[in-house]
Amino acid sequence: MSDVSTFLTTDRLVLREFTAQDAPHLTDLDGDPEVMRYLTGGRPTPPAEIRDRVLPRILAAYRQPPGLGWWAAERRADGTFLGWFEFRPVRAGDAREVELGYRLRRSAWGAGYATEGSRALVHKGFTELGVERVMATTMAVNAGSRRVMEKAGLSYVRTFHQDWPEAIEGSEHGEVEYALTRAEWAARRSS
Template structure:
């Protein structure tokens, strides 16, 4: 999958070193649910190996160099006949604020609706993360709610903002 500045390709075991380096940054981990800190040896390999057929996870790479700068994916709902998925993404800190998250999210939305045939996509972000909220809004998501203390992450109760996007047409 390509966009103006990015290539999104299926994540593979060889990406584990880049995943650990980028996601292992405390600021990246603090802003993405599910990323542990510290990000220890073996965790990236275990995560990549755990992905199943419902997980459409991609390495986000720069078109010119092929350098991995983050990851994004759609995980389809486990319910039979459900045509929905959750969008998630993270970007290495050196690439924040440059529009790469929005570009990757827009590419995944197209993939979800055009390739996977989804009817809806949902996403969440921490309430304290306005950059992630902007990514979702620019990708066309509609804010549907706020949930206080929705989950524990790195020892802290986190409030979540919830978003949804329905198939166009």
């Protein structure tokens, strides 16, 4: 992996591009009802959907601007797959505004990995990739994800409601958007 856009290391993580061999990791991750609680109400993603839709979508995202897409997250000490981070354009091919997301195994929750990976991607986006704004969304009731967004430097922007094919518990409270601009990030770093 000589191309710097294909991986990123932090103190405890290696973030790398996905490969076709990651299908079992994604199947295990999306098979945990607690991991999927705020996404599908706890229903697992079927392995065929991972293979035929999810993984091909992840791999196709790498054709967008370099350095953006989904990043497989591994523990640096032992290579254990922990989950993934999303850092991809809100509008295809336009790196000025990106969406930050993350999905980690339950065993990785509460250890600061989501914050560590998010901060590293925000830094990379603002210093190397030409990103002007990072945004993230989650269900309003997902307190854990909201804390990660705040610790990564993003601030609450708004609450909004979407029409979902199937409502899940808590969806009646809506979704929230958090965001951070390059100017805000730079001002905080210089103070």
